[in-house]
Amino acid sequence: MERIERVDAFRVLAIIAVIIIHTQPFEHQDFSSDEHLGVAAILNQASRFAVPVFFAMSGYFWGSKITESSSALTQCLRPSRRILLTFFAWSVIYLAPTDLSAYQSTDLTGLIKGIYWRILGFTSNPMALLLQGSKNHLWFLASLLCSLVITAFLIRIELPRLLAILSIALFVTGLIGKAYADTSIGIKSDFNFRNGPFFSLIFFASGYFLQRSPRKIEFFSMGLPLTLFGASLHFAEVAYLHEATQARIGQDYVAGTYFFGMGVALMALNNASTSNL
Numbered sequence: 001m002e003r004i005e006r007v008d009a010f011r012v013l014a015i016i017a018v019i020i021i022h023t024q025p026f027e028h029q030d031f032s033s034d035e036h037l038g039v040a041a042i043l044n045q046a047s048r049f050a051v052p053v054f055f056a057m058s059g060y061f062w063g064s065k066i067t068e069s070s071s072a073l074t075q076c077l078r079p080s081r082r083i084l085l086t087f088f089a090w091s092v093i094y095l096a097p098t099d100l101s102a103y104q105s106t107d108l109t110g111l112i113k114g115i116y117w118r119i120l121g122f123t124s125n126p127m128a129l130l131l132q133g134s135k136n137h138l139w140f141l142a143s144l145l146c147s148l149v150i151t152a153f154l155i156r157i158e159l160p161r162l163l164a165i166l167s168i169a170l171f172v173t174g175l176i177g178k179a180y181a182d183t184s185i186g187i188k189s190d191f192n193f194r195n196g197p198f199f200s201l202i203f204f205a206s207g208y209f210l211q212r213s214p215r216k217i218e219f220f221s222m223g224l225p226l227t228l229f230g231a232s233l234h235f236a237e238v239a240y241l242h243e244a245t246q247a248r249i250g251q252d253y254v255a256g257t258y259f260f261g262m263g264v265a266l267m268a269l270n271n272a273s274t275s276n277l
Helices: 005-023 039-046 050-063 069-093 108-123 126-132 136-156 160-177 197-211 219-245 255-268
Strands: none
Touching (some): 005 039, 005 255, 039 219
16 A cells, blocks of 8 residues: 555654653653653653554544444454554563563572562552553554554444543543642543553544545644644643652643644644555
8 A cells, every 4th residue: 555655754763752852862860750850851851752643543443444334343353453452462572571680590490580570570460460561652543443443433323522531531630630739630540551551542533534524624733733742741640749849741632732732733644645554
């Protein structure tokens, strides 16, 4: 299937942003980017559009395959199996000991015991294991699967408005349970609201709705100002939360992240008419 050069270019940009988030370049050994505002923290937060863009693109290209509501669940099966298989395979791979030198002086039994204790440690928190597997960053796959299944089901029963309402409600719940947890409207919980559909659904569903929008809409002209507005709001919220509640600077999502991510997604999907997924 024909590649969409604009989408591929923005994918590369988003991949670089994800790498920045995980590698934290310029972070000083004496100052964490979660606590100290500096180049590392600014780069980290400037890269927060990336994961929302991937969710939105996934929803957009999945929506391009939906010819009618009855095909939603059918089109959900293949990507769901692929995501689930990838999630399971990497969860198994990450169960393997990372420091094999610790087992050089032991036999095979010692190695098996080491793997057993690693498995036991992961299963002590079933919810985390279910939503992020055996490695923290696998949360993306589980969240994508949740969003895909929820969207497919609600489209199949022809309740797109409920999908929009649910995605907004989950997003707000995620905000008050994570970034805004220490404010007067926040809720305290040991659960990581980044996991599951709390933040992913609104981007996936937005991508789907974009795909169903009239083709005459010029996404790029909407996306650029939305990106600038979203980025400004994102940084303003992070700064305010850090100043008012001593919240960590390295936030995954704040309210402005939605506009930030969707603005970049709009620019990426400008005039996209075919799927390459």
